[in-house]
Amino acid sequence: MMDHYKRANDALHPTPEAVERAVGSGTLRKKRKPMKALVPAVAAAVAVALLITGIPGTGGNNSGPLAGRAYAIALPTYPDLPQYPAEPAFATEAAWERYQEEYDAYWNAWRDYRDEVPALYKTPELEEALAAFTGESTALALAGEDNRIYSPVSLWFALAMLAETTGGETRQQVLDALGASDLEQLRDWADILWHTLYQDDGTATTLLGNSIWLNENVTFHQDVLENLAEHYYASSYQVPMGTDEADQALADWVAEQTKGLIGSDGKVLETTTDTLNVLASTLYYQAGWSDEFNDRLTEEDIFTAADGTETQVDFMHTTRDATFLRQDGYQAASLGTKGGTMTFVLPDEGVSPADLLADPDFLTQLTQSENEIYGEVQWSVPKFDVDSTLNLKPTLEGLGITNVFDADASDFTPLTDIEPVWLDQAKQIARVKVDEKGVEAAAVTLMADNAGAAPPEDSKICVMDLDRPFLFIIRDGSAILFVGVVEQV
Incomplete structure (x- = not known):
């Protein structure tokens, strides 16, 4: 595993003495199972979810020993993943035999990892709950105008960690939104999603990262930090909230987790002295098309x-022979990737992307194979680089997560004895780039608590001329990583 999954970046390197001072008994390190090796995919994508909890009047002196530093107090250990072997430079018989041995060892290691937990497609309860959450939250998150991009997986893991830090009806609302019966089931689901999605073999990448950032002036319950490390690979850091040092440390962590796509050009969040904690969840996804576009045709x-x-x-x-959909109000087709798909949806003239997304079953309909037509797909795809910032507070409220925003009703007692604590803001920042080689995308979710005419129906030709507003979906198997609306390029 790359070094940045075993440690924070330079701004987050505490000395052993500093860590000892921060937690008394030293760092908490939770070993996890090996991660799945990467299967090549279509795009590079990043999502970061930040949930910021605020408290009233913590104040305090921020010039103490943590100024300019972040004390790591719980760091999960990421084991090395098998790397896809490089083909031999010289095609000798001995070289190819060694390559075949390395190739077999690589796939055996990958299969061993996948066998540790049930596959997502073999866990119908999770698959159905994730699809329901994705459909409902996407319709809420992408309501509005202009370019907008949303990562349901990033928000899912952020909310899962939020469930660990809350209690009572506050936690129950989060569990209900995710479709989980209790924390134990949620933890099992998180493990399955990690095994399904996390992949890195040197050819393409899907990386997940979680962390919690804690106000140095507040005492937190250690068992919650241990659970976050054990079940969500979440690192824990103490920082002097309300300082540039704390904000920069968080931005640096995000930049490292997302390979610089987010956080490298400034703050991802501005904390205050009343910020209790920040939950951060990142998603990074990178790969190329299965069959690259010929740049001479651009x-x-x-x-x-x-x-x-x-x-x-x-x-x-x-132009490619493939399956496509032609439904009431839109047509859709997918471009193959080296481990997934990127589906483009072209609404009919007079139909907007928002009209399609208003139907919570819209995303599910895109996978109904009985409606597919096989024929010729003629692609005209604009190269684009789009970004958006979404306010997710209405999305959470639409999902029934309301107590966290109410200082009188919220319950954060599993995390701290401080009261009251409430969620003050929730937003997601995202960016997606598409060119002849593939896609690069990034998203960060922030949550702050304050103590032409369509072809004839019988045609076997699908003209995907994306010269007007359209949608895209980046998918890994049955899990939707990103959904976006491109209104202008």
Whole structure:
């Protein structure tokens, strides 16, 4: 495993003495099972979820021993993953025999890891709950206008950690939104999702990262930190909230987890002295198309934005035999990846992406194979680099998670004895880039607590000319990592 999964970056390197001072008994290290080796995928994507808990009037002196540093008080241990072997440079018989041995060892190690827990597709309760959460939360999160991108997986893990830090009806609302019966089931589900999604073999990557950032002036319950490390691979840090040092330490951690796609150009969050804690959940996803676009076929054309504005954009072109959908109000087709799919949805003229997303079953319909048509798909895909910032407070409230925003009703007693504590803000920042080689995307979720005409129906040709607002879905198996709406490029 890369070094940044065993330690924080330079700004987060506490000395052993500092760690000892921070926790009294020393660091908490939780060993986890080996991670799954990476299967090549279509895009690079990052999601970061931050839940910020606030408290009233902590104040305090922020010039103490943590100023400019972050004390690591719980760091999960990530074992090394098998690396996909490089093909031999010289095609001798002996070289190919060694390569075959390495290849067999790689896949055996990968299968051993996958056999440790049930696969996602063999866990119907989780698969159904995740699909329901994704459908409902996506419809809520992507309501609105302009470009917008949402990662349901990032929010899922952030909410799972939130459930660990809350109690009573506050926790129950989170469990209900995720479809879990209790914490034990949620922990099992988190393990399955990690085994399903986490992958890194040197050719493409899907990485998940979790952490909790704690106010140095507040006492927290150690068992919760241990549970976060054990069940969610979450590191714990103490920082002087309300300082540039604390904000920079968090940004540096996010930048390292997301390979610089988020956090490298400034703060991801501005804390205050009343910030109790921050829960951060990252998702990084990178790979290329199964069949890259030929850049010699890329040429300028016009993209018409939702407001009618026309822009000259580079369009990538290809034609492939594949399956596609033609439903009431839209048509959809997927581009193959080296381990997943990226589906593009083109609404009919007069139908907006928001109209489609208003149906919570919309994403599920995209996977109904009985409606697929096999034929020729003619692709015209704009190269784009889009970003968005979503306010997720209405999304959480729409999911029934309301107590966390109410200082009189919220219950954070599993984490701390401080009262009252409540969730003050929730947002997700995301960015997606598409070119001839693949996709690169990033998202960060922040939650703060304060103490043309469609072809004929019988046609076997699907013209996916994405020259007007469209949607995309980045998927790993049955798990949807990102959903985006591109209104303008």
